[in-house]
Amino acid sequence: MSANQTVDPEEIAELIARCKLSVSVSEFHGALVGYLSAGGHFPHGSVLGALQLEPDPEPSDKEMAMLTRLRHQTEEWLADPELTFSPWLPDEDAPIPERAEGLSEWVEGFLGGFGLGGSVEVNRGMSDEAKEVLQDMAGIATADFEFDPDDDINDESLIELEEFVRAGAMLLHAELSRASRPANDTLH
Template sequence: MSANLTVDPEDIAELIGRCKLATNVSEFHGSLVGFISSGGIFPGHSVLGALQLEPDPAPSADEVAMLGRLRQQTQEWLADPELTFSPWLPDDDAPIAERADGLTDWIRGFLGGLGLGGSVMRNQAMSDDAKEILKDMAAIAATEFEFDADDDVNDESLIELEEFVRAGAMLLHAELATGPQPASDTLH
């Protein structure tokens, strides 16, 4: 995917704000990754429809095209053997509480996306590792973080959780996805 067509979190933040979507960037990205990872089928090629988000007003033609690129970009990054995938979380220089909230929002979105994509129905076919990752992600998402007085310890712990979630999402994608979804410029 060429750099000038790459969708970034700021693009999605603008779409969320303009279309008054009931989500944030981390949760939106987690939902999309979960849906793709579960092998979900995009109804009418609609990203927002698949994630059960109701825009008001509807996205513009450019925003619809951007969502299509984001979907394709996310599929490519999840399948990339170079492991380029990374969850969209608050920047490393954001306050630790904001970063922790972003991580839990991303996980909640991811777990919701898996459910919307139908992986819950195939849960019995999951490996023990995949089931354990899902259990651990659910536990992280339900955690109320308490921070140590030492910011370095907090930062290191959060980075470890972020890496676990990143690796877990890639493993679940590799195990659950039934194949790439067709890309289209008319996705929304």
Template structure:
């Protein structure tokens, strides 16, 4: 996919603001990743409808096309053997509490997206590792973070959690989307 077609968090932040969606950028991205990982279908090619988000006003045709590009971009990154996938979280130089909140938002979105994508019905064949990842993600999402006085320790711990979530999302995508025929793959 060429760079000029790549959708970035700022594009989605603008859409969230204009369409008055009640999610953060991190939660939106987590929802999309969870939905794709869970093998979700996109009814009428609408990303927002699939994620049960109700825009007011509705996205423009250009915004719908951008959401579809993001959907395909995310699917490609999740499946990329070069491990290019990364959750959309606050920048590493953001305050640690903001980063922790972004991670929790992303996980909440991811777990909700998995449910919307239908993975709950298919998880009987899930590996023990995948079940453990889901359990651990739910635990992280329910955590009230307490920060050490040493920001280096906090940064290192948060970075480890972010990497765990990134790898966990890729593992769950590999397991849960396996055998799922591709959703409507037309690019607009």
């Protein structure tokens, strides 16, 4: 893989399976996005270490490089003025319950990563809008989804929630990530 190659969910799924990580692809991606959005930094360069995931066996050097690329790719997408960021969720053709579960897992991961990456000082300065986004995300993570007999209504509702989560993550990232980034934690 070249240094500029985009990392995709299938590659992360393979790493999760090989390293016996106890997260789904959606939860992993949510955790990384939450960590970055809260302004988390990587003093030792390890994505898995920062997210407090314990692989067994350890990732290969090639996999570690892939995780570093994913970190930078995600940071770039979150900050992109063209709004290219999108959470890694089950495909829109997947069954509605699977999509809802993937969304819940992503948000759970996001909240966990946000907690790991944040600081009390930065979080105290959060806007009311940012606080509300976090509260709403907590509600999504703990929701028991009830499905309508009409799949079109379910699909529309899930799309709205997915868009809220996407926009909320970008808002939190824009507000908090730069406030706590140390000068020596450069992005390449």
